[in-house]
Amino acid sequence: MASPPSSVAAGLLISILASLLMVSSAGNFHQDFDIVWGYNKAKFLNYGQVLTLNLDKESGSGFQSKNEYLFGKIDMQIKLVPGNSAGTVTAYYLSSKGANWDEIDFEFLGNVTGEPYILHTNVFCQGKGNREQQFYLCFYVDDIPIREFENMESYGIPFPKHQPMRIYSTLWNADDWATRGGLVKTDWSQAPFTASYTNFNDDNALYLDLWTIFFLRFK
Numbered sequence: 001m002a003s004p005p006s007s008v009a010a011g012l013l014i015s016i017l018a019s020l021l022m023v024s025s026a027g028n029f030h031q032d033f034d035i036v037w038g039y040n041k042a043k044f045l046n047y048g049q050v051l052t053l054n055l056d057k058e059s060g061s062g063f064q065s066k067n068e069y070l071f072g073k074i075d076m077q078i079k080l081v082p083g084n085s086a087g088t089v090t091a092y093y094l095s096s097k098g099a100n101w102d103e104i105d106f107e108f109l110g111n112v113t114g115e116p117y118i119l120h121t122n123v124f125c126q127g128k129g130n131r132e133q134q135f136y137l138c139f140y141v142d143d144i145p146i147r148e149f150e151n152m153e154s155y156g157i158p159f160p161k162h163q164p165m166r167i168y169s170t171l172w173n174a175d176d177w178a179t180r181g182g183l184v185k186t187d188w189s190q191a192p193f194t195a196s197y198t199n200f201n202d203d204n205a206l207y208l209d210l211w212t213i214f215f216l217r218f219k
């Protein structure tokens, strides 16, 4: 990949909105995503404007985007598992493929009713970096930046901007570690647990065409 002209400031913004579902006219989940795990536990509602993932004792479920993204701003509204969500994890992440993959993670660790979720974020980057520096990775929740991952490729630290990634989300049981370090177990009498997704928007995301990025500017 060639270096972009230094005047181009390209930003990498991943944004996530965890809030109540609203009636939506945005992206269609049938069109943009495939169910890849727990097929009978993922459900399309409202003609594909809402997607739900379910978890019961048998298994969780998950989806992945059809498109791959190099960078851009991607929105998703997620309604996390309500009530007693202890032991469950709702993971929302981007990941590329292969042995040296890049990955950008949000993981919402459930809790008993009334106690706070924990949000874990993580970044894996194994894609080899080179000289470009004007890329930024911010994690947003409810429009509030909660984490910035600085590009330090000039110090030899890899940065996840070289490998296109798909969007994934999974809802799964992790009661061996998720809630208070595994002390609180999933209460299966509450199953199925449900997370809902809506208002997906990738209008400002860039796909695979590496050349396009040199002409676009994000702030």
Ligand SMILES: *[C@@H]1O[C@H](CO)[C@@H](O)[C@H](O)[C@H]1NC(C)=O
Binding pocket: 109, 110, 111, 112, 115, 116, 117, 118, 178, 179, 180, 181
């Ligand atoms: C759940 O609530 C307890 C008590 O407030 C807290 O210690 C814990 O960090 C919370 N979150 C998780 C995921 O365990």
